[in-house]
Amino acid sequence: MAQFIQFALTRAGMAIVTLLMVSLIVFSLMEMVPGNCAERYLAFKNTQGSQITVADIEAEEKRLGLDRPFLVRWGSWVGNVFFKGDFGDSCILRLNINQLLGDKFLLSLGICLTSLLFAYLIAIPVGIISAASKSAWLNGSLRFISYLGLAMPNFLLALMIMLFSTVMFGDSMTGLFSKEYRDAEWSFDRVKDFLSHAWLPVFILGWSATAFALQTVRALMLDETGKLYITAAKARGLFGRKLLWRYPARHALGPIINSLGFDLNRVFNELPIVAVILTLTEAGALLLESLARSNDQQLAGAIIFLLTASIVTLNFVTDIALAIIDPRVRKSVMGG
Amino acid sequence: MIETLISVKDLTVRFKTDEGLITAVDGVTFDVKPGEILGLVGESGSGKSVTAKSLMLLNADNTVYDPKSSMKLNLHDQSIDILSLKKPQDQMIIRGGAISMIFQEPMASFAPAITIGDQMVEQLKLHSNMPDEKAKEISIEMLERVGIPEAGKRFNQYAFEFSGGMRQRAMIAMALSTKPKLLIADEPTTALDVTIQAQVIELMKELVDEFHMAIIFITHDLGVIAQTADRVAVMYLGNLVETGTVHQVIQQPAHPYTQGLINALPNLEDLDSPLTPVPGDIPSPLERPTGCVFNTRCSLSLGERCEAEVPHNFNVAPGHNVSCHLMEQRMAANE
Structure with missing residues (x-):
C-alpha cells in the first residue's frame, strides 16, 4: 500500500x-x-x-x-x-x-469522453470474446463493422445520418440543444434535451473509436494467448472462462488503458469536423476559428491548454489504473 | 504395485497446416515406470516436446493424433486412456492432477501480474476441495520444501521478484503441490547457470524419491541426462532411434546418431581434441527423408537400403532397443 x-x-x-x-x-x-x-x-x-x-x-x-x-x-x-x-x-x-x-469546452470534453467510454465498454469485452472465439461468422462480421468504422470518414457518416433522419423523421438532428433550450439555464429538462441530441455525435465519434479499440484488444489478446504462461496455466488444469479472464484478458488490458490519453486526443481532433456538419457549438470548432480566422492566440492557447490538461489528467488516471492491475508498474516508481 | 505408469504406443502426431499435414512424431513407443526418470534427448525439432505435451494434450489446436496412437495412464484405481479425454473437466487429471509439467522459461510460465501464491492456491483448489487457508499452508510448505527462504513472504510476491533459480524452484513447488505421479520437465535447467542447474537437478532427484514420482526429463544436454536419468530415449525427427538404460545409451551407444551426439560433446580432459559435430542440419519436417530418417546425415549409411527402407527396432541387449539397419549385421554376427 x-x-x-x-x-x-x-x-x-x-x-x-x-x-x-x-x-x-x-x-x-x-x-x-x-x-x-x-x-x-x-x-x-x-x-x-x-x-x-x-x-x-x-x-x-x-x-x-x-x-x-x-x-x-x-x-x-x-x-x-x-x-x-x-x-x-x-x-x-x-x-x-x-x-x-462558457460550457463549450466541458461539453466537448464530455462528448469525447463519453464516446471513449462507450467505445471501451463495447470494445474490451467484445474484443476478448472475439479473440477467444473460433467462429468465423462472428469474427468476420466484427471485422466488417470495424473496418467500416475505421474507413468511413466521420463527416460522411454524419451526413448520411442527417440525410436519413431528415427523410425519415423530418428532423435533421443537428445542434446540441433544441432552440428553446439553447441559451436557457441548466435544468433537468435542458439536460434531457442535451442528451437527446448528444448521442448522435457520441455515436459517430464512438464508432471509429470502438473499431480501433476492438481491433487493438483482439490483437493484444491473441498475442497474450500465445504466451507460455497460458500453456502453463492450461497444464495446471485451468480452462474456460477462468483461464480467459484471469490470464490473458487481464494482461492484455494494460496497453489499451495506456492508450486512453492518445485516444482522447484523436477523438477531440475528429470532433470539429463532425461539429461543423451537425452544427454543434463546441470548443474544437472554436479552436479552429480562433486559430485560423481571427488569430486569437489567447483563446487558442486556453483551449490547447485545457485539452492538454485533460489528456495529462487522463494519463494520470490511467497510470493509477495500470498500477492497480499490474504489479510491475506499481513496483517501479518511475517506470511503466 | 503398478508395473508401468505411462504406456505410450505408436504415438503419431501431425499438425494440420496450409502446406498440408506435417508429421512431428512418428510411431513413438515407450513406457515409464513409477519412480523412474526417463531422459528424452534430441535436437530442437526432434519432437521431444511434442511427445511430452501429448501426454497432457497440450499441443496446439491444429494437432491430429493418428487413430493408431495410444497413451495410457495407469493409476492405483483406474487406467486412463488419455486420447479419449475430450472435455476440459476430464482432462484435469492429466493437467496438474496426476501429471504436472515444468517449462524451460520459469519467468514466462508464471502469469506476470498474479502472485506466485495465488497461482499455487488456484491450482490446489482446482484439483481438490480444500479451503483457502489449507491451500495456502500447503503452498508455503512446498515453497519451503524446494528450498525457498522466507517462503511466507515469497508467497505474496510476483515472478519478476524472484531470481532465475528461485523461479524454477517455485515452478517445481507449484507442479508438485498436487502430488502428481508424473512430472514432465521440459528443459528445466537449460536457462539456468551451471551451478544453479546442479542444485535444481539434485532437488528433482530428491523429490522423485520422496514423492515416489516419475519424471520425463526433456533435454538436449547429454551431460544432464547422464547425471539424472535411469533410462534414456533418443529422438530424431519424430522417431525414437534408441532407448536403453543410461549406461547402455551413454557408454555403449549403438545408433550412429547417439554416437554422434556423444562425440559432439566437448572433451574437458583433452582441450586440443577437435570438436566433432554431427554433420549437417536436422531436415525440415516438411521434407522428411524416406527410409531411415537419419540417412541424410549418417556417416555409416548403407546407401540405398537406408534411403528406401524404414529400419526395424532391434533389441540389442535387455532393455536396449535401436532402430538401425546396421544392427541386423551386428545381431547376425552375435548369433
Whole structure:
C-alpha cells in the first residue's frame, strides 16, 4: 500500500510538472505570433480612424503589463490559470476567455469522453470474446463493422445520418440543444434535451473509436494467448472462462488503458469536423476559428491548454489504473 | 504395485497446416515406470516436446493424433486412456492432477501480474476441495520444501521478484503441490547457470524419491541426462532411434546418431581434441527423408537400403532397443 501511495504521489508530481511545461510551451506559442495585444488593439483603433503613435502603443503595453519580462508574464498567466482558473482576456474580442468558452469546452470534453467510454465498454469485452472465439461468422462480421468504422470518414457518416433522419423523421438532428433550450439555464429538462441530441455525435465519434479499440484488444489478446504462461496455466488444469479472464484478458488490458490519453486526443481532433456538419457549438470548432480566422492566440492557447490538461489528467488516471492491475508498474516508481 | 505408469504406443502426431499435414512424431513407443526418470534427448525439432505435451494434450489446436496412437495412464484405481479425454473437466487429471509439467522459461510460465501464491492456491483448489487457508499452508510448505527462504513472504510476491533459480524452484513447488505421479520437465535447467542447474537437478532427484514420482526429463544436454536419468530415449525427427538404460545409451551407444551426439560433446580432459559435430542440419519436417530418417546425415549409411527402407527396432541387449539397419549385421554376427 505504501508503495502504491508513493507511486501515485510521484505520478501526480510528474503530471503537475508536465502541465507546467505545457503551459510554458503554450504561452511561448501565444507570444510567438507577431504583434502583441497592445499593437493589435491599437491597430484596430487605427482602422476606425484614430491616429496612433509609438507612445500610445507603449502606454497600452504598460497598461496590459506587456512590458514585463517574458518569464514574469508567463508566471502571472500560469498563476491565474492554476489558482483562479482564469485565462485572461481575448485581445481580439476584448472579452474574458472564461466567458467566451462558457460550457463549450466541458461539453466537448464530455462528448469525447463519453464516446471513449462507450467505445471501451463495447470494445474490451467484445474484443476478448472475439479473440477467444473460433467462429468465423462472428469474427468476420466484427471485422466488417470495424473496418467500416475505421474507413468511413466521420463527416460522411454524419451526413448520411442527417440525410436519413431528415427523410425519415423530418428532423435533421443537428445542434446540441433544441432552440428553446439553447441559451436557457441548466435544468433537468435542458439536460434531457442535451442528451437527446448528444448521442448522435457520441455515436459517430464512438464508432471509429470502438473499431480501433476492438481491433487493438483482439490483437493484444491473441498475442497474450500465445504466451507460455497460458500453456502453463492450461497444464495446471485451468480452462474456460477462468483461464480467459484471469490470464490473458487481464494482461492484455494494460496497453489499451495506456492508450486512453492518445485516444482522447484523436477523438477531440475528429470532433470539429463532425461539429461543423451537425452544427454543434463546441470548443474544437472554436479552436479552429480562433486559430485560423481571427488569430486569437489567447483563446487558442486556453483551449490547447485545457485539452492538454485533460489528456495529462487522463494519463494520470490511467497510470493509477495500470498500477492497480499490474504489479510491475506499481513496483517501479518511475517506470511503466 | 503398478508395473508401468505411462504406456505410450505408436504415438503419431501431425499438425494440420496450409502446406498440408506435417508429421512431428512418428510411431513413438515407450513406457515409464513409477519412480523412474526417463531422459528424452534430441535436437530442437526432434519432437521431444511434442511427445511430452501429448501426454497432457497440450499441443496446439491444429494437432491430429493418428487413430493408431495410444497413451495410457495407469493409476492405483483406474487406467486412463488419455486420447479419449475430450472435455476440459476430464482432462484435469492429466493437467496438474496426476501429471504436472515444468517449462524451460520459469519467468514466462508464471502469469506476470498474479502472485506466485495465488497461482499455487488456484491450482490446489482446482484439483481438490480444500479451503483457502489449507491451500495456502500447503503452498508455503512446498515453497519451503524446494528450498525457498522466507517462503511466507515469497508467497505474496510476483515472478519478476524472484531470481532465475528461485523461479524454477517455485515452478517445481507449484507442479508438485498436487502430488502428481508424473512430472514432465521440459528443459528445466537449460536457462539456468551451471551451478544453479546442479542444485535444481539434485532437488528433482530428491523429490522423485520422496514423492515416489516419475519424471520425463526433456533435454538436449547429454551431460544432464547422464547425471539424472535411469533410462534414456533418443529422438530424431519424430522417431525414437534408441532407448536403453543410461549406461547402455551413454557408454555403449549403438545408433550412429547417439554416437554422434556423444562425440559432439566437448572433451574437458583433452582441450586440443577437435570438436566433432554431427554433420549437417536436422531436415525440415516438411521434407522428411524416406527410409531411415537419419540417412541424410549418417556417416555409416548403407546407401540405398537406408534411403528406401524404414529400419526395424532391434533389441540389442535387455532393455536396449535401436532402430538401425546396421544392427541386423551386428545381431547376425552375435548369433
